Amino acid sequence: MSFSMTGYGQSALQLGGHKITFEVKSVNNRYCEVVLRLPREWAVYEDKLRRMVQAHIKRGRVDVIINREVTDGAAGAHILDHRMVKSYLEAAEVLNRDYGFQGELSLQDILALPGAMESKEESAAADSSGELAGLLEQGLHLCLEALLEMRGREGSYLTAELTRRLDRLEELHAGISGFAPLVVEEQREKLRQRLSLLNDGSFPWDEHKFGMEIAIFADRCNIDEELTRLHSHFGQCRALLLGSEPAGRKLDFLIQEMNRETNTIGSKCSHLSVVNLTLDMKAELEKIREQAANLE
Known part of the structure; x- marks a missing residue:
């Protein structure tokens, strides 16, 4: 299952006279970047909380915001430090x-x-650091569950859209494959007609040289290898979308490769129908690239 890099989750827990609120949001990023914002005196837990996030998120910028609010009627007394x-x-x-x-x-x-002044609740929380650490991990875990659920839901939509566009690419690929054998035949007829018009009897017709010219043209415009590699790339893209590992970076590489093969087909084969199909394929690949950029 592929995940989107966009998601949001929140939760809240009670600790003594304080309400601890958790908020986690993620957006696209080339790597996994975790930014934590929490009360200064809780900085000692930052490393462990960051590792929790990194265990679930492989790619994207993740902002974790943890706040502490005094509940109504529980402000409590303060003591001097x-x-x-x-x-x-x-x-x-x-x-x-x-x-x-x-x-x-x-x-x-x-x-x-x-x-300079510290509330009794803060002092008690500092004394029961084990309880606070467990509460922070619990609250963050609840947030991450909501975040992953949203990222998974969005990833399903992206997977369906990318699969539909891959189907369209395969249709275009089949069209190009159908026209490819006709290119040489049409070139043979065009060249034969052109030579017939130019032949005024001043030079002999050489069928052997004519055949060599057609053979050279056929070799120059042969796109079988490019079509085979494109077909292989389509299969790899589908496997990545259905797999359990993050697919974003690998998809980006495959899209670059498919663009390269499509450009080669367009430059080797000047047949009008093939050129039009390669242009349609490039347009679809650009749309796939935009959507794949949102995948983890």
């Missing part, structure tokens, strides 16, 4: 003494400094 306040005062003293700054910290300034 003495070590943090002491470090602020010592830093202010050094600035005054060594760098010549003037001024003093007021009570209001100290209370407004980050980390």
